[in-house]
Amino acid sequence: MIRLEAEAVSFSRSGRGELLSRISLSLGAGKSIAILGANGAGKTSLLSVLAGRLKPSGGKIWIEGAELSALSPREIARKLAFLPQIERLPFNYPVLDFVLLGRAPHIPALSLPGKNDYQAARKALAEVGIADLEDRGAATLSGGEFQLVRIARCLAQEAEILLLDEPTSLLDPAHAALVAEQLSSLAKHGKAILFTTHDIGLVHSVADWAVLLHQGSVLASGPTEHPFDLATLKKAFGAEFTLQSLPSAYSQKS
Amino acid sequence: MKSQGAGKGIRFSLLIGGALAAGFCLYLLVGRYPRAGLLNPFSLGQDEIAVRVLLSLRLPRALGAVLLGAVLGGSGAVFQTIFGNPLVDAGFLGVSQGAAFGAALALLAGASSFYAVAGLSFIFALAALWISLSLSKAFTFGGQVLRLLLAGLAVSAFFSALLGAVKYAADPLSQLPDIVFWTMGSLAPMSWQRLRFVLPPSLVSLIVLLLLRWRATLLSLDDSVSFSLGLRPETERALLAVAAAVGVATVTAVCGVVSWVGLVVPQVLRLRSGADGRSAIPLSMAGGALFVLVSDGIARVLFAGELPLGIVTSILGALSFALLLTRRKMELLR
Numbered sequence: 001m002i003r004l005e006a007e008a009v010s011f012s013r014s015g016r017g018e019l020l021s022r023i024s025l026s027l028g029a030g031k032s033i034a035i036l037g038a039n040g041a042g043k044t045s046l047l048s049v050l051a052g053r054l055k056p057s058g059g060k061i062w063i064e065g066a067e068l069s070a071l072s073p074r075e076i077a078r079k080l081a082f083l084p085q086i087e088r089l090p091f092n093y094p095v096l097d098f099v100l101l102g103r104a105p106h107i108p109a110l111s112l113p114g115k116n117d118y119q120a121a122r123k124a125l126a127e128v129g130i131a132d133l134e135d136r137g138a139a140t141l142s143g144g145e146f147q148l149v150r151i152a153r154c155l156a157q158e159a160e161i162l163l164l165d166e167p168t169s170l171l172d173p174a175h176a177a178l179v180a181e182q183l184s185s186l187a188k189h190g191k192a193i194l195f196t197t198h199d200i201g202l203v204h205s206v207a208d209w210a211v212l213l214h215q216g217s218v219l220a221s222g223p224t225e226h227p228f229d230l231a232t233l234k235k236a237f238g239a240e241f242t243l244q245s246l247p248s249a250y251s252q253k254s
Numbered sequence: 255m256k257s258q259g260a261g262k263g264i265r266f267s268l269l270i271g272g273a274l275a276a277g278f279c280l281y282l283l284v285g286r287y288p289r290a291g292l293l294n295p296f297s298l299g300q301d302e303i304a305v306r307v308l309l310s311l312r313l314p315r316a317l318g319a320v321l322l323g324a325v326l327g328g329s330g331a332v333f334q335t336i337f338g339n340p341l342v343d344a345g346f347l348g349v350s351q352g353a354a355f356g357a358a359l360a361l362l363a364g365a366s367s368f369y370a371v372a373g374l375s376f377i378f379a380l381a382a383l384w385i386s387l388s389l390s391k392a393f394t395f396g397g398q399v400l401r402l403l404l405a406g407l408a409v410s411a412f413f414s415a416l417l418g419a420v421k422y423a424a425d426p427l428s429q430l431p432d433i434v435f436w437t438m439g440s441l442a443p444m445s446w447q448r449l450r451f452v453l454p455p456s457l458v459s460l461i462v463l464l465l466l467r468w469r470a471t472l473l474s475l476d477d478s479v480s481f482s483l484g485l486r487p488e489t490e491r492a493l494l495a496v497a498a499a500v501g502v503a504t505v506t507a508v509c510g511v512v513s514w515v516g517l518v519v520p521q522v523l524r525l526r527s528g529a530d531g532r533s534a535i536p537l538s539m540a541g542g543a544l545f546v547l548v549s550d551g552i553a554r555v556l557f558a559g560e561l562p563l564g565i566v567t568s569i570l571g572a573l574s575f576a577l578l579l580t581r582r583k584m585e586l587l588r
Contacts, residue, residue: 102483
């Protein structure tokens with residue numbers, strides 16, 4: 001089942017020209033796509049457009065069959081959870097309260113979270129293996145723990161599509177491996193995942209398909225079993241690459 | 255099942271609620287009739303004047319103190335939450351300065367009616383709010399939070415300068431003392447009639463803030479995050495800011511500028527209640543009411559002549575703030 005589909009999506013910003021040019025992709029249930037590219041290639045812009053935060057200047061996007069532009073932010077949030085690359089933590093919220101915020105799309109504006117919402121938040125914490133952190137202040141966590149808490153907040157949304165902007169950036173290898181494991185597990189359980197990354201290990205251990213962006217356009221795409229050729233990589237990143245076999249990167253994908 | 259902290263939170267809420275009820279009763283009994291100190295509640299049956307003092311003077315003033323404190327404390331907590339900044343206060347967006355200028359202008363023009371002074375003060379408070387919001391939209395850089403902060407700063411400075419000009423032009427013998435007294439805040443003018451004037455808009459503001467207290471927590475996150483959680487961050491933040499500012503404009507129009515309540519009360523209570531608006535906002539309302547009751551009690555009885563309330567809240571607020579910074583780690587994460 002197709003969860004997320006983009007057709008010839010473009011995005012322009014005044015003064016900066018076209019940041020995305022006619023990008024098409026299709027993401028099915030239980031599948032994951034990695035978006036790769038040099039800094040400034042348009043990865044974050046693409047995720048923001050797909051999440052509905054930025055309006056595309058051309059093309060169309062469908063979420064679970066409904067056109068994105070026709071959906072309200074609440075309707076989008078019930079279908080799609082978005083994890084920005086970095087996030088400011090304004091106050092030292094307890095972890096459980098922070099994850100509970102993910103229930104907002106399911107709670108009317110004038111209401112407060114109820115028993116079911118607490119259950120969903122606790123379930124999300126358990127799914128990423130950090131149920132024991134629920135009473136800790138989010139500001140006291142390590143970067144890796146906080147990243148898992150943020151992923152738990154996305155899971156509490158109970159959306160079928162996850163868009164993650166560089167989920168392992170700033171993490172040490174152990175925490176990056178933990179995040180990779182969780183993402184693989186979520187895909188196995190039917191979530192549709194699209195993420196941007198510079199982490200080749202994450203691509204190989206989680207993604208089924210990789211898309212290489214260059215100056216806002218798709219330069220190449222294909223299954224992750226077959227790496228991009230060296231000339232394509234050189235064009236995308238402006239550097240010479242050599243092909244070597246990786247040590248087993250994170251966990252094995254199914 | 256709530257988290258472990260929930261039990262502590264309920265106990266703390268009961269403590270604040272109990273302290274507020276006790277403070278309210280004590281406030282009614284404290285004063286200068288029949289002599290400085292406490293009025294014996296058992297003497298009320300025999301003392302008709304004491305009953306009249308209690309019902310006509312102290313009760314509306316006590317209710318006014320509760321309303322003023324609840325509005326300033328609650329709106330301070332809301333502003334701090336929706337802007338993700340613990341150093342923002344209730345007079346943010348130029349509302350207090352606009353109100354002060356409006357009142358000063360009315361006094362300069364020779365207005366003797368309370369309604370003329372309060373009305374013009376209210377109009378200019380809302381004008382300051384409107385200018386801040388419009389100016390923030392006209393800025394072509396930064397996110398909404400930064401634009402509002404800068405617009406509020408500019409509008410506050412502008413109305414402060416206008417207030418300075420009015421003071422400069424005022425008659426130093428007949429008008430200036432009134433203007434200065436008004437800008438220092440006081441509950442002395444509070445009466446049943448004035449309470450009726452201030453009650454409806456303040457209550458509407460308080461109810462809106464209470465109903466949207468969890469949305470305020472969601473708005474404390476980055477806009478990209480709150481949007482991904484189904485909010486329209488710019489619209490909802492503006493709605494909450496207007497609701498809070500209308501309450502502040504109303505109480506300031508009647509009581510003058512009362513500083514520090516909206517800044518320091520949410521700061522202190524957040525240390526115990528946590529930052530989540532579900533607890534921080536109602537507790538800041540109760541804590542603000544208690545703070546103003548205590549401050550006004552001191553203002554009434556400390557000296558034979560009454561002190562302006564704003565002086566007492568500023569002294570207590572500044573001392574609490576300094577103590578907070580030296581004794582406890584403040585939640586300033588950016």
